[in-house]
Amino acid sequence: MNFMNSRSLMQRSALLLALLVLSAWLFYIGKAHTLLIDTNAVTVDGREFKSAEAITVSVDGKTPEDMGRAERILVSVSGQEHTIAIEVVSGSSGERKIEKRFTVPTFMDAAIISIAAILGDAAREHWVTQFAEADREDAPAEQMQHEGDATLPTLPDAKALLPKP
Amino acid sequence: MTSRLRIFFIENAVVILFVVLIAFAIPVSGLPASFLLQEILTRLGRNTFLVIALLLPIMAGMGLNFGMVLGAMAGQLGLIFITDWGVVGLPGLLLAMIISLPISVFLGWLCGSIMNLAKGREMVTGFILAFFMNGLYMMVVLYAMGSIIPVFNPEMLLSRGYGVRNVVGLDGVRQCFDNLIPLKVAGLNIPVFSFLIIAAVSLFIVWFRKTKLGQDMRASGQDRAVSGAAGIPVEQTRIVAIVISTVLAGIGQIIFLQNLGTINTTSSHEQIGMFSIAALLIGGASVTRASIPNVIVGVILFHLLFLVSPMAGKNLIGSGMLGEYFRQFVSYGVIALALVLYEWKRATQEHASRATLRGGKPAASKGTGA
Numbered sequence: 001m002n003f004m005n006s007r008s009l010m011q012r013s014a015l016l017l018a019l020l021v022l023s024a025w026l027f028y029i030g031k032a033h034t035l036l037i038d039t040n041a042v043t044v045d046g047r048e049f050k051s052a053e054a055i056t057v058s059v060d061g062k063t064p065e066d067m068g069r070a071e072r073i074l075v076s077v078s079g080q081e082h083t084i085a086i087e088v089v090s091g092s093s094g095e096r097k098i099e100k101r102f103t104v105p106t107f108m109d110a111a112i113i114s115i116a117a118i119l120g121d122a123a124r125e126h127w128v129t130q131f132a133e134a135d136r137e138d139a140p141a142e143q144m145q146h147e148g149d150a151t152l153p154t155l156p157d158a159k160a161l162l163p164k165p
Numbered sequence: 166m167t168s169r170l171r172i173f174f175i176e177n178a179v180v181i182l183f184v185v186l187i188a189f190a191i192p193v194s195g196l197p198a199s200f201l202l203q204e205i206l207t208r209l210g211r212n213t214f215l216v217i218a219l220l221l222p223i224m225a226g227m228g229l230n231f232g233m234v235l236g237a238m239a240g241q242l243g244l245i246f247i248t249d250w251g252v253v254g255l256p257g258l259l260l261a262m263i264i265s266l267p268i269s270v271f272l273g274w275l276c277g278s279i280m281n282l283a284k285g286r287e288m289v290t291g292f293i294l295a296f297f298m299n300g301l302y303m304m305v306v307l308y309a310m311g312s313i314i315p316v317f318n319p320e321m322l323l324s325r326g327y328g329v330r331n332v333v334g335l336d337g338v339r340q341c342f343d344n345l346i347p348l349k350v351a352g353l354n355i356p357v358f359s360f361l362i363i364a365a366v367s368l369f370i371v372w373f374r375k376t377k378l379g380q381d382m383r384a385s386g387q388d389r390a391v392s393g394a395a396g397i398p399v400e401q402t403r404i405v406a407i408v409i410s411t412v413l414a415g416i417g418q419i420i421f422l423q424n425l426g427t428i429n430t431t432s433s434h435e436q437i438g439m440f441s442i443a444a445l446l447i448g449g450a451s452v453t454r455a456s457i458p459n460v461i462v463g464v465i466l467f468h469l470l471f472l473v474s475p476m477a478g479k480n481l482i483g484s485g486m487l488g489e490y491f492r493q494f495v496s497y498g499v500i501a502l503a504l505v506l507y508e509w510k511r512a513t514q515e516h517a518s519r520a521t522l523r524g525g526k527p528a529a530s531k532g533t534g535a
Contacts, residue, residue, distance in 0.1 A: 023263050030256025032249075032337055078253045078337075109251060 027106075028080065034110040035059060035075045035082075036131055039067050042116050049120035054089040057115065061085075067115070080104055084116060102127050178506070179499060180449040183466045187473065194476035200474060203353050208468040209357030209461070210343060211424040215417035215441045216448075216460045217366055217530035218410050222287075223455045224374070225406035226386030228391040232291035234408065236414025237434035238302045239268035244338070244419060244428055245306070245329060253337030255345065258423055261338075265415040273411030277404030284389070286340045288452075295438060306430055315411065320409075329430050359420060362396045366413065367457045373409075380405055386453070443467060443496040446503040453507070470495060 037059070039051035051069055058064040059075045060082050066089075067073060080103050087097045100118055104111050110131035117126045174181065191201070215233070222230040243261035252260050276294055283290040310316050311327030321329055343356035373379045384392040385399045393399045418437060422428055445455055447470075448463020471492055478487035 019263055019266070023260055026256040026260040026263070027250065027252055028256055030252040030260060032251040032253040078256070 030078055031080075031106050032076060032078045033104045033108065034131075035077055035104070036112045037065075037067070037073045037084075037115060038112045039069055039071050039115045041070075042114050042122070042126065044122045044126050045119065049114075049116040049122055051116040051119060052088040052090065055115065056087045056089060056116060058085045059083070059113075072112075077104075080106060084113065084118065086118065088119070100127075104128055126161065177449055179447055179502060180462065180466070183447050183470065183499075187466060187469050190470065190473040191476040193480055194473040195480060196473060196476055199352060201469065204472050205465055205468060206353060206355055207343075207424065208471075209464055210356035210363070211421050212361075212441070212444065212468065213363045213460060213464050214366060214420050215414060216445050216464055217363070217370065217457070218413035218417050219441060219445050220370055220410075220455050220457075220460070221382065221406045222410050223374070223450070223453065224379070224386055225382040225403050226389070226453070227280060227287040227403060227406060228452045229288055229445070230291055230407065230410050230414075231288055231438050231442070232273075232280070232290055232294050233414035233441065234295035234434050235272040235276055235298050235412060236265075236411035237418035237437045238298065239265040239272060239411070240415035240418030241422070241428055241434055242268055242302075242305070243415070244245060244335060244384070244422055245310070245321075245333060246432070248333055248335060248337065249316050251318070251337070254343050257338045258341055258419060261419050262416050265419065266412060269412040269415035270408055273408035274404060276411060277407035278512060280407060281403055282399045292438075299435065302434075303431060331430055333428040333430055335422060335426050335428060338423050340424055341383055342420060351512045356424075359424075361422065366494040370457065378402065378405065391490075439496055439500070440467070443499050446499050451507055451510075467495075 037057050039055070041048055041050045041077065043049070051067075053069060055067050056064040057067055057073070060077060062075065064085070064087070065073050081101065082099050083099060085097070085099045088095055096120070102113065102118075102124070105128075108128075108130055112129050112131050114122075114127055114129070116122075215237075218233055218236065219230055222228065227298075231388045240261070243265035246264050247257045247261045271442070276291065279294060280287045280290050301491035307312070307323075307328040309327075310329050311322045314327070316322055321333060323330055342358050342362065343354075345427070346357035346361075348357045374383070379399045381402045382391070382405075384397055385402050389399050414437075420436065421437070422433060444463040445459060446463065447467045448459035450456070450459040450463065474491045474495075475489060478484060478489075478491060481487075
């Protein structure tokens with residue numbers, strides 16, 4: 001009887017363990033990530049990498065998207081392992097097509113994928129970086145600022161513009 | 166022959182009534198056949214699993230399991246968790262099912278244990294238990310989530326900082342099962358994978374009936390006292406029937422909601438029991454007897470009526486709302502009708518048994534169909 005009980009207990013424990021392992025695996029392969037494909041220039045160890053003038057990008061075989069310099073597009077994926085196909089349409093190094101694999105950490109909900117780092121053959125750890133809210137303000141810097149654009153007055157200057165009481 | 170025909174009409178009174186109603190309502194509604202076919206295919210894939218969840222308790226003599234709402238709550242909790250964790254696609258739905266599993270088993274065990282204390286009044290017990298558990302579910306979803314149970318996605322929470330919002334979008338898992346094996350025949354989208362799941366659970370029910378536990382359930386359903394005397398653990402068997410039904414209801418609710426693509430956090434589960442039971446009864450099942458064909462026929466008839474009644478109401482009287490009221494009337498009315506028919510048959514059967522004991526003419530010969 002005791003043998004039966006312990007056997008039954010073992011079977012139930014094994015089933016429970018199997019369900020837990022299955023749950024962890026499902027979480028691992030099903031976790032959604034938001035990828036921001038970014039063509040802004042990046043500086044790694046003092047060396048600047050720039051994206052090509054015009055490229056088409058496709059993640060995991062999805063419909064390719066055209067991108068220029070200093071742009072970001074959003075792609076939703078699930079799982080850790082992904083493939084990115086970049087076709088350089090116009091750039092200093094001429095036309096070429098590359099396909100690379102990259103990994104997004106499970107608990108990184110939103111990640112920036114640097115096209116410049118991938119095209120420039122930078123170390124893999126610089127391909128994927130965590131997206132932080134602050135990046136939203138930093139991101140369009142290269143895209144938005146043009147020569148001759150009016151710059152906003154800084155806070156002390158703005159105060160100076162206010163009518164004096 | 167006349168007696169046989171009479172028995173057939175009495176046995177299938179509900180099905181015949183609905184076939185006649187639908188035959189009248191379809192041309193009046195003016196809806197095209199292709200639309201109706203597509204909708205029926207979608208609704209078969211969406212609702213059949215939930216209705217199948219009702220079969221085992223009927224086999225175990227516990228009547229219509231109004232407590233299936235408990236399983237639906239568990240399924241919804243699974244979906245809320247995977248949405249919060251951002252698990253999408255097929256893995257997300259499977260994970261939601263695994264999460265719902267222990268909750269369904271616990272709630273099913275609780276429901277079965279309480280029903281064992283109220284033998285003979287299982288249906289009303291299940292009905293009230295569903296109301297009671299709805300209060301607990303609301304407490305978990307509207308208070309505990311975000312305050313005691315961590316919720317990582319702030320967009321899912323109410324502005325006060327705890328409690329899940331009234332509507333949760335299931336964009337990540339929307340129609341994942343339905344579109345897993347895409348098939349289009351004559352312009353109709355067929356949810357092949359959902360049908361495969363339904364076929365698998367139907368085969369499970371058929372196989373389960375032949376197992377020792379299945380036979381024990383049937384015996385317990387027919388006569389508790391005799392089954393107990395024969396050494397069948399009646400109470401345990403009844404609990405197992407309710408646990409399986411609750412687990413299937415949880416999975417069924419996940420299949421149902423993935424097709425809709427949104428959860429109404431506080432009310433998606435509430436009508437499920439009533440609509441599933443109504444569909445099963447319209448399919449010709451009774452409180453004591455139900456089969457897979459009853460499920461299929463019931464889902465088709467019930468949802469056909471759901472589809473055509475608003476338009477038929479609008480075309481006949483100029484008000485689409487009449488159809489809406491009619492739908493509600495049909496859902497509750499058919500349950501009432503089935504319960505009345507069941508009680509009538511039971512009373513007739515008892516009368517016949519007494520007459521036989523007295524040496525009189527059995528009532529069965531009068532064609533009651535009991």
